[in-house]
Amino acid sequence: MSTGSSILSPSDAGYAEAKFAFDLHDQKPAAISTPTTVAGVQEAVRWARERGLKIANQATGHVAVALPDLEDALLLKPAIGLEPVIDHAEGFARVGAGTRWRPVVEAAAANGMATMHGSSATVGVVGYHLGGGLSFYARQHGLACNMVRAMEVVTADGEVARIDRDNEPDLFWALRGGGGLFATVTAIEFDLLPFAEVYGGASFWPVETAEAALSTWLDWTRSAPESVTSTFRIVNLPPFESVPEPIRGKNLVVIDGAALDNGDGDAFTARLEGLGDPVISQWGPMPAPAVSTMHGDPEDPVPAIGNSTTIDEVGDELVEAFVEAAGGDSGCSLIAAELRQLGGALRRPDPEGGVANMIDGEFLAFGVGLAAEPGMKAKTEGDLDRLMEAVSPWEGGRQYYNFAVGGATCHDCYPEDDIEALKAIRREYDPEELYLAPLDL
Ligand SMILES: Cc1cc2nc3c(=O)[nH]c(=O)nc-3n(C[C@H](O)[C@H](O)[C@H](O)COP(=O)(O)OP(=O)(O)OC[C@H]3O[C@@H](n4cnc5c(N)ncnc54)[C@H](O)[C@@H]3O)c2cc1C
Structure with missing residues (x-):
């Protein structure tokens, strides 16, 4: 039986296609393996070690740009059992390495359940959990990696292990937040949430509303119920046809979120009503998979770079600082300057969790912009620096891995x-x- 472990070197047909990354970073690994079986992963790991090569695990290449130089490394991209298995009776999913969120979200919903996915359905499920996992259900349920039951891994010696709280607990702890530095994960199992419908939505206003919208949202977050997890953004939406016409190519303010209680969702959106006429506003119960695309993250590869920090004990002065750095008069070109609401269960340590079992901050400040060519990259870097500088008075000291x-x-x-x-x-x-x-x- 084929292990799917063939190794591609730069002169091989197929190398150029195999090295492709979602963030369009031009990776130049010494070799690439795309195994489709656990035995294939073992072979690839041993092959690299015998040749003195490093190993970089990858699924989608969403953060390929952040990897060190790969000229002495094997790029290992396992794609194992990409059909997620949902155990309805026990309420958990088993997902193979290489799988993105979309098929998992859909399989769970078909079984009346939801997953702790993030804002993009194209992100890899394993990589997401290895860095924590911040979802639209996070303030009620904490980090996604706290819900991982087990992982199957191939370690650097080429051996296979199934790890959980009782078996190799140290490695299990490290992999829940420490990223792909400790082993190659071949499968992951995690708990599902017992619902398939969620209250959610988004409102978009002209960018001139930025100060009022941020002020209102900030005020609401101070006593917000844990059932709601939301974000505030100032966006420069691309002129793509995939973006709905009324907001296409526009500089806007967006508030979106999900509520696990319809009454809390209604109370939240009622607070936004005083902000004047939105360009688009749509809230209400929706099928859980719709939450995985609600944030409008790119579905297609895009050369983006970003930066982030956590902030805490935020005062009203944040409004002016944030809008000055990213609002309509700022000249900011970022696709999004964002504040993600943290707190609630996210802030309570989980003693059973891994190295990332909470996020110590009130908000995650995040910016992302395009870097298709050097001039654009320099402009984005400048805008990111300005955004990070604007929120620096409230910096919490720790970053969130993902x-x-x-x-x-x-x-x-x-x-x-x-x-x-x-x-x-x-x-x-x-x-x-x-x-x-x-x-x-
Ligand atoms: C558009 C977008 C939206 C996002 N939204 C959220 C969000 O809402 N919440 C959140 O928490 N995060 C979010 N993220 C961050 C995302 O979860 C991380 O970047 C994650 O690492 C991406 O995983 P990947 O497999 O898609 O990317 P890749 O670049 O393929 O992998 C990232 C890293 O994960 C590790 N890895 C991947 N697969 C394996 C494996 N099989 N074994 C061992 N290590 C492995 C490797 O170290 C690798 O370098 C977002 C990222 C993007 C680009």
Whole structure:
């Protein structure tokens, strides 16, 4: 039986296609393997180790740009069992490496359940959980990685292990937040949520509404119920046909979110009514899969770069600072300057969780922009710097792994004790430090 482990080198047909990344970063690995079986992953890992090559795990290449240089590395892209298995009776999903969120969200909904996906249905399920997992249900249910039951992995010595709270608990702890630096994950199992319909939606206003909208939203967040998780954004939407006509190519303010209680959802949207006429506003009960596309994240590959930080004890002065950096008169070109609402269950440590089991901050400030050519990249970097500078007075000190893409390391995300524990686990499972990941230790 084929293990699907053939190794492609730069001169092989198929190499150019296999190295493709969603963020369009031009990766130049020494070799590429796209195994379709666990045995194939084992072969690929041993092949790399025998040749003194590093290994970079990847699924979609959403953050390929953040990986170190791959000229001495094998790019390992497992695609194993891409049909998710939903165990309805036990309320969990089993998902193979390489699977994106969309098929999992749809399979869960077909069984009357929902998943802890993030704002994009094209993100890989394994990579998302390895960095925490911030969903639109997070303030009620915490980080997605707290709901992981088990993972199956191939370690740097080429051996297979099934890990959970009782088996290899240290590695299980490290992989829930420490990223792809410790092993290659071949499958993941996680709990599902017992509903298939959610109250959600979005409102868009002209950018001139930015100060009033941010002020109103900020005020609401101070006593918001945990059932609601929402975001505030100032956006420059692309002129693409996929963007609905009334908002296509426009500089707008957006508030979107999901509520796990219809009454809380109604009360939230009632607070937004005083903000004047929205360009578009649509809220109400929707099938759970619609939440995975509600944020309007790109469905097609795009050369984007971003930066983020967590902020805390935010005062009203944030409104002016944020709008000055990203509002209508700022000249900001970012696709989105965003504040994601944190708090609630997200802020309570889960003693059973991994290294990422909570986010210590009130909001995640995040910016993303285009970097298709050097001039555009320089402009985006400048705009990102200005946004980060604007929120810096409230910076919480820690970054959130999945959004920490601006040259951060694990040190920026976790306390020193946890870093020491992660290093010890790496020494045990990957003493030769074969694995490369976007955030090093
Ligand atoms: C448009 C967009 C929206 C996003 N929205 C959210 C959100 O709402 N909430 C949130 O929490 N995050 C969000 N993210 C961040 C996202 O979860 C992380 O970037 C995640 O790492 C992407 O995983 P991937 O597999 O798609 O990307 P890849 O670039 O393929 O992988 C990222 C990293 O994950 C690790 N990895 C992937 N597969 C494996 C494997 N099989 N074994 C071991 N390691 C592996 C590797 O270290 C790899 O470098 C978003 C990202 C984008 C681009």
